[in-house]
Amino acid sequence: MEAILFSPLTIKNKTVPNRFTAQAMEGNDGGGGRPSERTLDRYRNLARGGWGLVISEALSVSETSLARVNGLILNRKNLDGFKRLVEIFKRENPQGLLLFQLTHSGERSGAFSERVSLGGGEGRILSNGEIEGIKDSFITTALLAEEAGADGIDFKMCHGYLGAEMLRPANIRGDKWGGSFENRSRLLREGLGAIKQGRRSENFILGSRLSMYEGIRGGCGTGGPDELIEDLGEMLDVVRLMDDLGMDYVNVSAGIPALTGAITRPTEPSKYLAYHHLRYTKTVKNLITRENRGLKVIGSAYSSYKAEAPAMMGEMLGKGYTDLCGFGRQIFADPLTPKKYRNGEAVNWCVLCSGCSRLMAAQLNDGCVVYNDYYKRVMKNSRTTPSAPPSLESLAPSAPLPPSAALP
Numbered sequence: 001m002e003a004i005l006f007s008p009l010t011i012k013n014k015t016v017p018n019r020f021t022a023q024a025m026e027g028n029d030g031g032g033g034r035p036s037e038r039t040l041d042r043y044r045n046l047a048r049g050g051w052g053l054v055i056s057e058a059l060s061v062s063e064t065s066l067a068r069v070n071g072l073i074l075n076r077k078n079l080d081g082f083k084r085l086v087e088i089f090k091r092e093n094p095q096g097l098l099l100f101q102l103t104h105s106g107e108r109s110g111a112f113s114e115r116v117s118l119g120g121g122e123g124r125i126l127s128n129g130e131i132e133g134i135k136d137s138f139i140t141t142a143l144l145a146e147e148a149g150a151d152g153i154d155f156k157m158c159h160g161y162l163g164a165e166m167l168r169p170a171n172i173r174g175d176k177w178g179g180s181f182e183n184r185s186r187l188l189r190e191g192l193g194a195i196k197q198g199r200r201s202e203n204f205i206l207g208s209r210l211s212m213y214e215g216i217r218g219g220c221g222t223g224g225p226d227e228l229i230e231d232l233g234e235m236l237d238v239v240r241l242m243d244d245l246g247m248d249y250v251n252v253s254a255g256i257p258a259l260t261g262a263i264t265r266p267t268e269p270s271k272y273l274a275y276h277h278l279r280y281t282k283t284v285k286n287l288i289t290r291e292n293r294g295l296k297v298i299g300s301a302y303s304s305y306k307a308e309a310p311a312m313m314g315e316m317l318g319k320g321y322t323d324l325c326g327f328g329r330q331i332f333a334d335p336l337t338p339k340k341y342r343n344g345e346a347v348n349w350c351v352l353c354s355g356c357s358r359l360m361a362a363q364l365n366d367g368c369v370v371y372n373d374y375y376k377r378v379m380k381n382s383r384t385t386p387s388a389p390p391s392l393e394s395l396a397p398s399a400p401l402p403p404s405a406a407l408p
C-alpha cells in the first residue's frame with residue numbers, strides 16, 4: 001500500500017511526488033488580504049510535511065465580497081506577499097506542487113463585506129456588467145497566480161460560493177449568466193478560455209473544485225430548479241466540459257458548509273456521509289476512464305477516516321477510483337502527516353470535533369483547537385464559545401473504521 005500512496009502522478013509535464021493532497025483550508029489570518037507571518041508559517045509547515053499537492057486556501061478575486069474578515073486577496077498590491085509564500089514553500093519542498101484556489105464569495109460573503117448574489121440567494125443582485133467584471137477578475141487573478149510562481153489554479157465552483165451559485169439549476173437569471181446549462185457554465189467556459197490564452201506557460205495547471213451535490217433545492221447535483229433529490233447528470237456534463245476546455249483536473253467535493261456542512265465535512269456522528277464523497281469521486285473517475293478523457297481526479301473528506309485514512313487512500317487508488325486523495329481538517333490537525341506516516345512516526349489524527357470550523361464561523365484565526373496551543377487559546381478567549389476547548393480525552397476517536405466497510 002505504501003508504494004501506491006507514495007507513487008508519483010504526472011499532471012501536464014509536472015510531477016506530483018505522492019498522492020497526499022492538502023485541500024484548501026482558510027486560516028483567516030491575513031492582514032489587508034496579504035499573507036501574514038502566521039499564514040506563511042502554515043504553508044512552510046505543509047511544505048515540510050511532504051504533501052504531494054497543496055491547494056492554497058480560497059484567495060479572493062474581489063476586495064469587496066469576502067467570506068472572512070482576515071481572508072486573503074490576490075491582487076497586484078498583495079503580489080509580493082504571495083511570491084514570498086511560494087518561495088518559502090518551494091524552498092522547503094522543491095518537489096511538491098502548489099496551486100492557488102481562486103474564489104468570489106458572492107452570497108456567502110461575511111456580514112462585514114458586500115453580500116451579492118445572482119438573484120436566487122441573499123444579497124444585492126449583480127448586474128450583467130458586474131458579473132462580466134467578476135469574470136475578468138478571475139482571469140486577472142489567475143494570471144497573477146502564475147506570476148507569483150504558483151504551479152496552477154483551482155477555480156472554485158463549489159461550497160455555495162459564487163462559482164457554485166452560477167452553475168446550479170436554481171440560477172434562472174434571464175440574461176446570459178442564467179437559465180440554460182450553456183449560460184450557467186459561461187463563467188467557467190469563458191474564464192478558463194481566457195486564462196488558457198493568457199497564461200505564460202502551457203504547463204500552468206488548471207483545475208476546478210465542484211460540489212457534486214449541494215443538498216439544497218435546485219442546487220448543483222439536482223435535475224432542475226425545483227428538484228431536491230440527487231441527480232448527477234448535469235454535474236457530469238460540467239466534468240466533460242472541463243475536459244473539453246483542456247483543463248487538467250477536477251477536484252470533487254460536495255455540500256455548502258454554511259447550509260449543508262455535514263455533507264462537506266462530516267463530523268463524528270455523521271462521518272458516514274464521507275462515503276458519498278467516495279461515490280462521487282468513483283463516478284467521476286469512471287466517466288473519465290470510460291470516455292477516454294485526460295482529467296485527473298482529486299477526492300475530498302479523507303480526514304473523516306482518521307487513522308484509517310491511509311488504508312482508504314490505498315483502497316481508492318488501488319481500485320482506480322481516484323488519482324489523488326484530499327485532506328482538509330487533517331492538514332490543520334497535523335501538517336506533517338505524510339512525512340510522519342512515511343517515517344512510521346505517530347500522527348495527530350483529526351478527531352472531527354469542528355473546533356476549527358467554529359473559529360472560522362466566529363471570524364477568528366482558525367486552526368486545530370485540539371493539537372495546537374495557539375488555537376486552543378483563541379478558542380478559550382473567544383466569547384462565542386465560552387466553554388473550554390475540547391480535551392483530547394473527551395474527543396477520543398471512536399474505534400477505527402474497517403477499510404473494508406467503507407464502500408457501501
Ligand SMILES: Cc1cc2nc3c(=O)[nH]c(=O)nc-3n(C[C@H](O)[C@H](O)[C@H](O)COP(=O)(O)O)c2cc1C
Pocket residue numbers: 023024025026027056057058101156158159209253264265266300301302303304326327328329330356357360366
Ligand atoms: C476551517 C475550514 C476551512 C476551509 N476552507 C476551505 C477553502 O478555503 N476552500 C475550499 O474549497 N474548502 C475549504 N474547506 C473545506 C475543506 O477543504 C474540505 O473539503 C473539508 O474540510 C472536508 O475534508 P476533510 O474531511 O478532509 O476535512 C474548509 C474546511 C474547514 C473546516
Ligand code: SF4
Pocket residue numbers: 329330332333349350351352353354355356357367368369370371
Ligand atoms: S479542531 Fe477538531 S476538526 Fe478541526 S482539525 Fe482539529 S481535531 Fe480536526
